[in-house]
Amino acid sequence: MFAFIYTLGIYLAQGGARLVALFHPKTRLWVKGQAQTWSLIEESENGERKTENGKRKTPTENQKTATTNHKPRITNHQYTFWFHAASLGEFEQGRPVIEACRRQYPAARIVLTFFSPSGYENKKDYDQADVVCYLPADTPAHVARFLDAVQPDMALFIKYEFWPNYLFALKKRGIPALMFSAIFRPDQLFFKAYGGFYRNVLCCLDHILVQNRESEKLLKSIDYNQVTLAGDTRLDRVVQIAKQAKTFPLIEQFKGNTPLLIVGSAWPDDLEVIFAFLHHFKHPLRVIVAPHEINAEQIKHWRQAVSVESFVYSEWLEERKTENGRFSLPDFGTSSLLFLDTVGMLSSVYRYADFVFVGGGYRDGLHNTMEPAVFGMPIFFGQPYYRKFQEALDLLQLGGAQTVANADEFSKAFTEVYENELLRKKKADICREYVQKNAGATEKVMEVIKRTFIMR
Template identity: 50%
Template structure:
């Protein structure tokens, strides 16, 4: 075993120990550790006692964002191949806890940690006919076991950058992981070129399945009477997935903005104390969604800011907006901007967005606007407030012309299943 492989194994085995140290102070770490307890035995019991004996395909998503990215493919696969069961795994509690009851999968589990023994037992238990890894998933032992068992593996909505280890002179271990995939479906031409530079050619430029997902969202958007009454025909800014660092810029901006503007804030994490602090810092009147009586919406008339203290509503809230600010790009990682873009509006976010292709594209085209300070937000927002029509058209058309990745993923999956069926006859 090479040095890098040894370091990989050490880091994988050390991960639970590290989380046990922080678990007393970190709820997410506690949930992950609890989820891993007896996990393989639970999977074995569930599958061994299943009455349904249809073959299984396995989808793996790191977290909730990757799940939403993969959901159109899962649903398309279900429609095309109803004679298969779908098994879905998550690495992160933020994905598993929200989607553990997802009706589009027959089974939903945490992913057992990637040790050789776990990977071997998991593959033997599940016996997947086909595996889909969504975006950034490169688990060495799972890939090795799947390759050894001659089980085809696809990666879709993947994106690669020159600074990744795959493309470094010392990145041989990581390049070998890429060679375990039967096919890589990537988001952009740069990824195709980078993979070709290291002699990986089983690649398709398929695009990003998130565009298909947001198109589905628009088709199934639901009416939210509280939001409609709150807007009351006025210009509306929807703040999606706000973190404290985002609000450190937004609060002083809102306190100084003098034009008519309603604001809906959907925090990334629902924490009553944090929301209360934001309310205190705002000079404008505000209300929490949970405090609104749906039978008496008159309380909303004089409110400037509405805080959403629940989950699952954000994608439908964008339909009421003329502008969007998407959180996470000051440190944590930019959240989904496509849900806002599909409704056609200028989009604002923090300065750290270069790893998100859609953000890079929309900034270049003039539909999105990164800001670092309150002053920069004031300037950028004032310009769009005066005339948002151009940016709104740019964002809407950007989504429309990028729809179709799911069909390209399914074309590759269908060919692999067909070839495998022919080889077994």
């Protein structure tokens, strides 16, 4: 009964999405992408894989060998991994595992699916996957068609996304399904007295690798014992990013010898706090704001609202570059603010920060605190939407991060750290050491992947 109601809901949601797509650009991308999924899968069936420049690489005869019986061939690596990520954040979390599979099993076919346009539209040209597409809607017909076309030897779900019809079908076909970097909370349906349907869905997973001890205990409390405490693969990703971080001369010049605060993935609620704080903060400070959604008109409005001198990164790139590669910058006052309106820079720009305020904590869900933490600096964020993020809870408990409810609290907390160099260093060391200590989840995931194949 529950399965019927669920599937009916999926059909209704599909119809509703087509209607909403007439007025909502993001939904329109999803509907259009769903329609393209089948052709993308068919184009990849010959085993061709994109290289770094986006061109297709002709496979060897061994790589062309089809996988049709779901039996893994670990000796010659001729099988298919299917990875699913809800959105861009989950992709970045799973990326170390995807790339480890590519290195360890170079002849394998890798299929990557997304639910959200923010994931697919940003990573549709990802060169480590043979095909990148939207996950077809979770109806029995779509599930059967997708699995018949892809022929996965293993399905790997990143962090969450429990699609019942997919998981039931994988179980029925004998295809192992894993979930990694997962995190569970007591209020989820799996752990409720009336959550039997969702417990059945959960049990379709052959193994779950969790981020924390609490998640492990919750799963065992409902007699799910195929669980490994592995940690968060996102930590491996940020360590990798830090090692490859780019340099930005303009950012270096903007910072100079003045302390720098970076506000990363900022939403309007976050900037209300930051702007109010800047209105009263009188010490020398440079500020870089990286909005979560880049909108030229919104940035123009914010520049009019902020009380300090402000600039826009892309405008500097065009107008102020000199012949020697340096930038002709104005003389800054006590405080100056730079809007970072270029995608893909933030994770590297964090290297220049002395302090970081991570956005999303006031309303939309806290963004990635690990990207700045790996470089080592005090971290601040809003409340209350940080509690489902284990790394945020850990950094708060250890003292490397601090949560603030409003501009007054932020001003007080920031000023204390700004004026106390020893305290600043202590918090910075806590953040940096946390990342280094807890990295290594990817290796544990790869061990379970290999063990699952061998046991089959």
